Amino acid sequence: MNTLSNQRIIKISGRCIFFSPEESLPLDQTTLDPEKMRFRPGREFYWLTEIVSYNPSGAGLLLRVIDYVTDDITGFQQQKVRHPIRFVSFESLDWMQLEPQLAFYQYNQILNILEEAGTFQTEPDGKVRQQESEGFPAVGSVSVHEAYVPGEENLFPATDTRIIEEVFKYPFTDAVFDTGCVRVVKTFPWYAEPVTITLENSSILPEFDLIKSFFHKVFDGRRKFTITASIELSGNAISRISAASPEIARIDETLIEGVKRAQVLQYIRKQPAVTDKSLFTADEFMSHYADDEEAGNALKQSEMDILLAAMGRQELRNRRQIEYLAGKLHSPEQKIRFTLKPNFGFVFFYEGETMNHFCWELLNSHATYLWSFGRAGETAAQQYRKVETIITSIRETGREQYKSCYHSLPSDPNMHFSIVTHRNANSGLIDGFPEWKHRLLERLV
Numbered sequence: 001m002n003t004l005s006n007q008r009i010i011k012i013s014g015r016c017i018f019f020s021p022e023e024s025l026p027l028d029q030t031t032l033d034p035e036k037m038r039f040r041p042g043r044e045f046y047w048l049t050e051i052v053s054y055n056p057s058g059a060g061l062l063l064r065v066i067d068y069v070t071d072d073i074t075g076f077q078q079q080k081v082r083h084p085i086r087f088v089s090f091e092s093l094d095w096m097q098l099e100p101q102l103a104f105y106q107y108n109q110i111l112n113i114l115e116e117a118g119t120f121q122t123e124p125d126g127k128v129r130q131q132e133s134e135g136f137p138a139v140g141s142v143s144v145h146e147a148y149v150p151g152e153e154n155l156f157p158a159t160d161t162r163i164i165e166e167v168f169k170y171p172f173t174d175a176v177f178d179t180g181c182v183r184v185v186k187t188f189p190w191y192a193e194p195v196t197i198t199l200e201n202s203s204i205l206p207e208f209d210l211i212k213s214f215f216h217k218v219f220d221g222r223r224k225f226t227i228t229a230s231i232e233l234s235g236n237a238i239s240r241i242s243a244a245s246p247e248i249a250r251i252d253e254t255l256i257e258g259v260k261r262a263q264v265l266q267y268i269r270k271q272p273a274v275t276d277k278s279l280f281t282a283d284e285f286m287s288h289y290a291d292d293e294e295a296g297n298a299l300k301q302s303e304m305d306i307l308l309a310a311m312g313r314q315e316l317r318n319r320r321q322i323e324y325l326a327g328k329l330h331s332p333e334q335k336i337r338f339t340l341k342p343n344f345g346f347v348f349f350y351e352g353e354t355m356n357h358f359c360w361e362l363l364n365s366h367a368t369y370l371w372s373f374g375r376a377g378e379t380a381a382q383q384y385r386k387v388e389t390i391i392t393s394i395r396e397t398g399r400e401q402y403k404s405c406y407h408s409l410p411s412d413p414n415m416h417f418s419i420v421t422h423r424n425a426n427s428g429l430i431d432g433f434p435e436w437k438h439r440l441l442e443r444l445v
Helices: 074-078 095-101 111-115 206-210 212-218 253-269 282-289 303-311 319-329 380-397 399-408 433-443
Strands: 007-013 016-018 024-026 037-039 044-055 060-067 087-090 102-105 161-171 176-178 181-186 195-200 224-234 237-244 337-339 345-351 355-362 367-374 415-421
Touching: 007 060, 007 074, 095 102, 102 303, 161 181, 176 206, 195 224, 195 237, 206 212, 212 253, 253 282, 253 303, 282 303, 303 319, 319 345, 319 355, 319 433, 345 380, 355 380, 367 380, 367 433, 380 399, 415 433
Parallel strands: 060 087
Antiparallel strands: 007 016, 007 044, 016 024, 037 102, 044 060, 161 224, 176 181, 181 195, 224 237, 337 345, 345 355, 355 367, 367 415
16 A cells, blocks of 8 residues: 555454554444444454545545455554544445445445445534544553552561462452453452452443443353452552453453343343333333343443344344344334333334334244324324334233234224235245235335
């Protein structure tokens, strides 16, 4: 790469875009919105780009992608960021090149970056994004603790200076997760007072303290992590502590994604508490299961996070139906709702020409339930409440009872109910998806 030209190599990894090994920006400060599209986890993608323009007042950068799979990345190691960058926009992206790198996407929400040149908007005061990225430095695991002065009952004389090495295991649930570090309190037989040990890791956030009970699920079931500490004693005072933990050092964006998936899967398997509610947003779903009311949706899990975790847990007979409903059909103006009983599932919303449509799809179900309402005279919120009432009735009496009652005595003249079955879903010879899609679209008027 010619460093004197406008060409630069960028790396996309985790939820960040890297301009150099040390300088990065979260993807939510680019037009590659992680709420609408996700790159494949655990992979690094290097793009050769060309700088189209730079806006100094808003620190906005506009890039054109030249090559989506560049093999020569030596130039990336020497690149330097010479000006602040708060937001990155991309000119029109090549879908055929981009799609293989994605783990999930909502196609109807990313058309604007595929069909027309990307532009960046900056306010007069430059507040495209409030905070400037400082990059993600390599995870550190060594800290220097402040001096600690205990009582006179310590076991070593004032003139003695020595270093003591300790290796021990500590429960995840007893540690305190804070900004950039984990703190543990440990007692030792050679010291009269409890000792606080700090393990540094720039990826750690205070919110992790609310979900620390799930960490063992991404560490092969181990509920304790190992700490190696070197403690220097100068007389009756601890003058220095350096400590490291291989498990704490591994905590990064990728591992937290695993924790988030484990949390969702445990909630899906868990028996839901008794409630009159039948439809849940992402925040309501997470708060419903959280043991600590304060925890709630601590990691800000989105509808897409929950959907991806649910779909990744097993072989699903209706995987293609869910992917189509979520990625191509669901109207972005509405949130995906979740149902917990009789089974975990999703309610998708589609705004047709004359009617609003609510599609209920359960995991591993055999059919799509569709309620269609005339758009005149009612808001979508009112219709959501009607659908919730119906699903509550189904939860109590069963789907067969509801189907028989509806066909014998329709309860709402403004509503139409239909079922689109998943025929040949498990057939190795016949692809039943096109037929299901055709029959569904016929009804979405």
